[in-house]
Amino acid sequence: MSHDHDHTDPPSDLELRVKALESLLLEKGLVKQDALNAIIETYEHQVGPKNGAHVVAKAWSDLSFKQALLADATATVADLGYVGRQGEHLTVVENTSDIHNLVVCTLCSCYPWTLLGLPPVWYKSAPYRARAVSEPRAVLSEFGTVLPEHTDIRVWDSTSEMRYLVLPERPAGTGGWRESQLQALVTRNSMIGVELLRHREEVK
């Protein structure tokens, strides 16, 4: 099955091909080593799901921020400094007790990098890209997410440069929590829409 290829254990020729390409590009001056390092450092250490968790916790804590976020996510998160590649145009979709949103890119791997960082392997895999649109309930159940039959499931296929982020429901039992406490509850997967958040006593 295709999942054998999801976790790559590369043949050495693949490693060698990349190494040869990098050597050539550096030698010819088409890329600079410090630029490569800066790109990697950005996505390994600066841009990641903690940005999205900050936005979600703030939306839970501040009604006017939430309203602005749902009306114009791009400008609203730019005010927090979250701007850049693969976050140029953003829409936030809100989960409620009746509506559950799920994000996919069936054609490639479009994903809100500025808020979530780089996508996980499963998001880019053939099974997820193929099935999220046609059998979202089955896909969700593979993440342990089982929704009532009447829940309106909305799947967002990221076919344009608009990037989608799910605003998960605030877990019950978190009244009075500070924004920083709430932020620690928010998982990356909940902002893609594959899981619901629960009140976890240990993060309080």
Place this chain on the structure above:
Amino acid sequence: MNGGHDLGGRQGFGSVNAEPESEEPLFHAEWERRIFALTLATGMLGQWNIDESRHARERQHPADYLKHSYYENWLVGLEKLLAEKDLVARIEQDAQCFRVPDAAAARQILRTGGPTRLPDLTQPRFRSGDRVRVARCQRAGHTRAPTYVQGAGGTVVDHYGTHIYPDQNAAGQRAGEHLYCVRFEGTELWGSESSSQSVYVDLWEPYLEEIS
């Protein structure tokens, strides 16, 4: 083109098998980290746009596209673009022909990104609430109209303004078209068992026909 990448609704791929979020590394091998950085850095030379790079990955035998891991397809795409744009020969002839970013410039380019919104030069043909059908499309070039919605009817739920049109952008021609978000009922796409689910797809005006 509806190659190996056009996956929406395809069957036979098995379960998702996600790694637990807390255990998944950002890259699973050093070569993935390198090809990721090389792809972004060479993209910053401005010799191709994002739709050209998507199309370079798509233009493979479907069996190869599906057999490859994700970053292997990035490698295939980058090797293809470098050859087609002849970058090595061009910089050998003229060492100054490209502006090659250093670390500071690279960081700035990542922060700026590549917005695709353009000024509206025409009136949008559709508005929210309109019923539309996605035209059938069997052209060889790049498109962002997935096969699974072609021929299906849906409802416009949002108008995002004029955005760069990928079908032409992938051929190196920058043009704008109105972009809409269209809602499709699960029953329309997948049959009567797919109630209480819908799919929202962003579609450019040339993809859409009016349902009267």
